[in-house]
Amino acid sequence: MGKDKKILLYRIDEQAKGVIFVVTEDNESVWGKISEDAYSIVSFDDVFRDITEFRNNFLDYEQLTDELIGAINGRGAVFREILERFDDNRLNSFNFFTRYYSDTLRDVFTEARADIDKAGAFFNTRALKKSTEYVNEVFNHIREVMRDDWNFDFNSESDMKAFRLSFDKIIIRGNDRNDIYTVADTALVTFFYDFSFAIHKMKLYVCDCKYCHKRYLGSRNSVCCDSKECQSLYQRDMKNEKRRTKAKDPYEIHKTKLTTYLSQHTSALKATVQEDMKYVNKFKARNSEFKQRMQDEIERCRAENIIPGDEQDKLLQKIEAEIVVYQSQIEDEWRVAQGKKK
Ligand SMILES: [Zn+2]
Ligand SMILES: [Zn+2]
Incomplete structure (x- = not known):
């Protein structure tokens, strides 16, 4: 032998x-x-x-x-x-x-x-x-x-056929292992059946990667393969897409404007108070209060199926005016403190 x-x-x-x-x-x-x-x-x-x-x-x-x-x-x-x-x-x-x-x-x-x-x-x-x-x-x-x-036929869409296959299983067990292997026939026909059925069972389809243009097995309508490079491009696109739809969403416009407004006023105040964080933080402490008022109003619109419009513009202006008042109030406090120091 x-x-x-x-x-x-x-x-x-x-x-x-x-x-x-x-x-x-x-x-x-x-x-x-x-x-x-x-x-x-x-x-x-x-x-x-x-x-x-x-x-x-x-x-x-x-x-x-x-x-x-x-x-x-x-x-x-x-x-x-x-x-x-x-x-x-x-x-x-x-x-x-x-x-x-x-x-x-x-x-x-x-x-x-x-x-x-x-x-x-x-x-x-x-x-x-x-x-x-x-x-x-x-x-x-x-x-x-x-x-x-x-x-x-990775998606099992062809005609039904039934026949008996002869194949062997071997088991490797012990030392924390319990692996069942199939002994492939020379032509690998059992392997191809098992493989394509696994693909079908997992509901994977032959897809075309939008980024590397390689074909891969992914869920239906997926556009990106699993490779690191393609995934990071995909994540970037998703982020941009989210930003774009957010900018167009009538329920987001007012909140986004308010956030921008708050950060502009924070920068202005920061410059005036020469970056004294005690005053900056005092100003920032009311950010969530201002945001919450806008948020509540938008939630109300959503609940009542109102598309935010003039009424919400007015609320935004009102909050903006309060922010201006609050900013100058803190700036005044800072100036008084500066005067005392002299
Ligand atoms: Zn890819
Ligand atoms: Zn392609």
């Missing part, structure tokens, strides 16, 4: 919007001590983007793979040359699926090639045919999975 077959485990973490993938061996005794670097945590958006990219470029990948399959029982030098191109393609890719399928197929191909070399040496045509058929079968399945849009 040689080395154990490599398998891919996955676990969908809906809360973290990510998938945990583990490449390991088909051997129970190693699962409890899988090293950190065997795990890849890929966000939903990245899984989605990688699948989309892999499917969009699938023709190129298919061509290269077909060439490799064609050379599997040909001359050794030709096979190795194509295998090298296949490896380069894998190494140059950051796509999770390119890497996964390439690694899986590479193992299948090199193993088949070894069998074919052996069968050829013994002129065993039946064994030769069997190995060639096997590699074709593995890749044909991947091809079918990739070409069937039904597997990638």
